[in-house]
Amino acid sequence: MKVSVLVPSDEYKGYAGARIRYGRLTKALAQQGLTLALCKIGDFEPASDNSDIIIISKCHDARALVAAALFAARGKLVGVDLFDDYFSQWDDSRLTRFRNWLGQLLEHCAFALCSTDAMAGVVREYRRDVPVHVVHDPAPPIEMAGLQKILRKKLAEARQSRVMRIAWFGVGDNPHFRIGLHDVAAFSGKLRPLRRVGMDIELTVMTNPRSLTVERLAELTTVPVRTKVEEWSEDGEDALLRRSLIAYLPVNLQRFSAAKSLNRAVTALSRGCQVLSAGFPLYDALDELIYRDTDALAADLEADTLRLSPARIDRFEQLMHDFASAETEADRLAHFLHALRPPRPQPSRIALVHGLMTNKRAGEMVEAAEGLTVASPYSPSSIPADVVFRWNGGRLDMLVSGDATQRLRPAFKRRLAPREKLFGRNFLEVPDSGSSARTGDAPRAGGQSLGAQLATYHYALKEMSRRMNDAFGACRMVVSENSPLPFPARI
Structure with a gap:
C-alpha cells in the first residue's frame, strides 16, 4: 500500500516535526507493507497519482482542499494529520481561515491522524463520524x-x-x-x-x-x-x-x-x-x-x-x-489504515471559488482536472476564471466564458446573453430563473468596503453554489480563502 504525505514545501521535509513523525516511522511502516513518502503538494497530481492513500500535513490552503476532493472522487482514501491546534478557538476571529479550511477538508476525509487525544477531540468537534487515530511521535534510537x-x-x-x-x-x-x-x-x-x-x-x-x-x-x-x-x-x-x-x-x-x-x-x-x-x-x-x-x-x-x-x-x-516506539506506532497505524474502506467514486465536477486572498496554484490544479474556476465578487481582478460573479444591487450577475458555456445544461445554453471580454475571453451572462424568489432576503452589496464584504460573504457563497449547481449540474464546491479576516468561507 502506497501512502503519500502531502507537505507544503521541500524545506518542510527537513523540519523537526516531519523528521520525527514521518522519518522515524518510514522503515517500521515498510515492515507492515506500507510505503510512506513525502510529496510537496505543488508537485502532486491528484487526478492521476497512483497512491492508495494521501495524508494532508500542514498544507493550510486550497491546494489541499482541491487535492483531497479530486483524490477522494476517484474512490481513494484521504486523511489529514493535525499537529497544531489552530482549530478549536471558536471565539478567535484571527483563526477563522483555519477553521474554514479544516471544515472543508474533513468533508473529503475518510480518516484523521493526530498526536494527542486532545487533538482527536478537536477533530470530533467538526465531524463526529470520521475515524481518528492517535499516532505518538516516535523516540530517537535509544541504546x-x-x-x-x-x-x-x-x-x-x-x-x-x-x-x-x-x-x-x-x-x-x-x-x-x-x-x-x-x-x-x-x-x-x-x-x-x-x-x-x-x-x-x-x-x-x-x-x-x-x-x-x-x-x-x-x-x-x-x-x-x-x-x-x-x-x-x-x-x-x-x-x-x-x-x-x-x-x-x-x-x-x-x-x-x-x-x-x-x-x-x-x-x-x-x-x-x-x-x-x-x-x-x-x-x-x-x-x-x-x-x-x-x-x-x-x-x-x-x-x-x-x-x-x-x-x-x-x-x-x-x-x-507504550508511547514512543516506532515499531509499536507503525503496527497500530498499519492496522488502522488497513481497516478503512475506500469511498465510492464520485465523478462530479469540481468548482473552485476564489475569495479575497486566494491560491493561484489551486486554480491550476482544478484546470488540469477539467474543473471550473469561479471568481467571486471579492477575488482579485487579476485572477482568471471560467465563471465570474458580480454584485448588481442586491443580486449576483453570473458571467460564463465562451469555452465554459459548452458545459452548461441545455436549458441554460439557450438563455445566454453576450456581455463583455474578460481575461482575453468572451463572457456571456447566465440569467437566474430562481432569483426572483430569493432576492427579498438578499443583503445589499453596498460597494466593496470591508464591512460590506463581511456582511455579504456567506450569502454570496450560498448563492454562487446554488447557481453553479443549477447551471452546470452537480459541482463539488471548494472555497479558496486565505485572508486573515473572519470571512465565513464555508458553503
Whole structure:
C-alpha cells in the first residue's frame, strides 16, 4: 500500500516535526507493507497519482482542499494529520481561515491522524463520524546500556563541578499565541528551589533567531537563574541535551499548548535528562519519569533517587514502548489504515471559488482536472476564471466564458446573453430563473468596503453554489480563502 504525505514545501521535509513523525516511522511502516513518502503538494497530481492513500500535513490552503476532493472522487482514501491546534478557538476571529479550511477538508476525509487525544477531540468537534487515530511521535534510537552510562556520567559531573546544567529547547514564538520564551519566563519561579542543592544553576535556552525580539529577551531577564541563549540547530539540540542534567519544559494552559505531543519530553528523556515540567500536565502519560514538584526533584537529586536512573531503566523502556516506539506506532497505524474502506467514486465536477486572498496554484490544479474556476465578487481582478460573479444591487450577475458555456445544461445554453471580454475571453451572462424568489432576503452589496464584504460573504457563497449547481449540474464546491479576516468561507 502506497501512502503519500502531502507537505507544503521541500524545506518542510527537513523540519523537526516531519523528521520525527514521518522519518522515524518510514522503515517500521515498510515492515507492515506500507510505503510512506513525502510529496510537496505543488508537485502532486491528484487526478492521476497512483497512491492508495494521501495524508494532508500542514498544507493550510486550497491546494489541499482541491487535492483531497479530486483524490477522494476517484474512490481513494484521504486523511489529514493535525499537529497544531489552530482549530478549536471558536471565539478567535484571527483563526477563522483555519477553521474554514479544516471544515472543508474533513468533508473529503475518510480518516484523521493526530498526536494527542486532545487533538482527536478537536477533530470530533467538526465531524463526529470520521475515524481518528492517535499516532505518538516516535523516540530517537535509544541504546539502553549507553543511556545508563550517560545517566551516571551526568550525575557525577554535576556533583564534581557543582554546576547544574538545565536546558530549554524549541521554537520560541508563534504568530498567534504567546508561547515558547514567554512560558520559559512565566514559569521560571519553578527553578528557584533548585538553589538549595548548593550548585551553580545554568539555564541554556536554545531557540530560533526570529523569536529573539526585544520584548522576549526582556522577559528572559526575569528568570531567577543565570541564563544564556543559543541559536537552535539539530546538532546543537542534541549536544545541549547530552550535556544537560535537567530539561525544563513548561506548558501554558491555552488549548494550542495543551494539544501538543509528548515529543519534547521523550527527546529529553532519551538523551538522559531529568524532565521538570510546569503548568498544564501535558506529559501525564510519562508521569513516573516527569517532575512537576521542584522540591521533589531537589530531594531526589540529593538522595540519588532520580526518576530517570539506571535503577529504573526497565520502566523507562516500557513507557517508550507504550508511547514512543516506532515499531509499536507503525503496527497500530498499519492496522488502522488497513481497516478503512475506500469511498465510492464520485465523478462530479469540481468548482473552485476564489475569495479575497486566494491560491493561484489551486486554480491550476482544478484546470488540469477539467474543473471550473469561479471568481467571486471579492477575488482579485487579476485572477482568471471560467465563471465570474458580480454584485448588481442586491443580486449576483453570473458571467460564463465562451469555452465554459459548452458545459452548461441545455436549458441554460439557450438563455445566454453576450456581455463583455474578460481575461482575453468572451463572457456571456447566465440569467437566474430562481432569483426572483430569493432576492427579498438578499443583503445589499453596498460597494466593496470591508464591512460590506463581511456582511455579504456567506450569502454570496450560498448563492454562487446554488447557481453553479443549477447551471452546470452537480459541482463539488471548494472555497479558496486565505485572508486573515473572519470571512465565513464555508458553503
